Amino acid sequence: MTNTPWYTQFFKRDYLRIYGHTLQQDRTDLETQFAIRALDLQPGDRILDLCCGQGRHSITLAKTGLTVTGVDLSKEMLAIAQSTADESLFSPVSGGNAEGKGQLTLHQADMRNLPNNLSNQFDAVINMFSSFGYLESEDDDQQVLHQIHKALKPGGKLLMDLLNREWVIINNEEFDWHQHEDGRIVLERRQLDLATSTNHLTYTEILPDGTRHEMSNLKMRLYTLTALTKMLANAGLILQTTYGGFQAEPYSVNTRRMIIVASKPESGRVRA
Numbered sequence: 001m002t003n004t005p006w007y008t009q010f011f012k013r014d015y016l017r018i019y020g021h022t023l024q025q026d027r028t029d030l031e032t033q034f035a036i037r038a039l040d041l042q043p044g045d046r047i048l049d050l051c052c053g054q055g056r057h058s059i060t061l062a063k064t065g066l067t068v069t070g071v072d073l074s075k076e077m078l079a080i081a082q083s084t085a086d087e088s089l090f091s092p093v094s095g096g097n098a099e100g101k102g103q104l105t106l107h108q109a110d111m112r113n114l115p116n117n118l119s120n121q122f123d124a125v126i127n128m129f130s131s132f133g134y135l136e137s138e139d140d141d142q143q144v145l146h147q148i149h150k151a152l153k154p155g156g157k158l159l160m161d162l163l164n165r166e167w168v169i170i171n172n173e174e175f176d177w178h179q180h181e182d183g184r185i186v187l188e189r190r191q192l193d194l195a196t197s198t199n200h201l202t203y204t205e206i207l208p209d210g211t212r213h214e215m216s217n218l219k220m221r222l223y224t225l226t227a228l229t230k231m232l233a234n235a236g237l238i239l240q241t242t243y244g245g246f247q248a249e250p251y252s253v254n255t256r257r258m259i260i261v262a263s264k265p266e267s268g269r270v271r272a
Contacts, residue, residue, distance in 0.1 A: 008073070012074065015216075028060050058070035128161045155265075186206075
């Protein structure tokens with residue numbers, strides 16, 4: 001047995017072996033263009049991509065002329081981001097103080113404890129692909145929101161892309177599977193605990209030769225919009241808008257995504 005948090009194992013190669021086929025560039029382009037519009041981003045704005053993973057949003061946003069800092073706990077994911085990005089995007093200035101337009105800086109850090117030099121630095125923070133609710137407790141998740149507040153400039157905005165709890169309940173299926181182009185089959189089992197609002201997913205990989213491989217599991221805490229709004233307020237952030245998808249669909253119980261835009265007040269007032 002080990003006390004190592006599950007997410008330190010999952011967000012290595014297993015994550016991409018399970019979900020990589022869904023993370024195509026056209027999807028990333030749709031998501032980043034939506035973020036630019038929803039947050040009213042302008043060239044040169046400073047963006048924090050919190051839980052940036054392999055950097056698909058960070059890299060794409062930097063290419064549009066934004067100054068992007070990607071933060072992730074996984075060294076493996078950051079290494080992929082480093083190797084994938086064009087070298088011209090990387091700032092010669094280290095420590096998250098990139099200047100100018102179209103720059104990318106990568107940091108390894110726990111989202112509950114961001115480096116102090118990232119405080120009050122960002123015009124916007126993005127947190128994409130259900131990267132909230134993975135930690136050990138609701139208090140840990142609340143701490144993440146406090147860290148986001150600390151990172152934002154006054155008037156800065158937050159965009160969080162979450163799986164919609166109501167949609168999950170309505171559409172819950174215990175078993176699913178996907179066959180990949182290389183012949184692998186990944187079996188997925190979902191155990192939804194309504195008492196704790198947690199979805200526990202376990203994966204089994206079956207190779208073309210029949211070999212079975214038990215992969216890392218995933219535990220995701222799902223929040224209602226009501227609960228998340230209160231947590232944002234506790235962190236000093238004000239909910240502005242909620243969408244149901246990256247086509248700016250209205251949020252409802254029938255939308256798979258719950259995408260929220262919140263803001264950090266500026267001089268006691270929320271930036272329009």
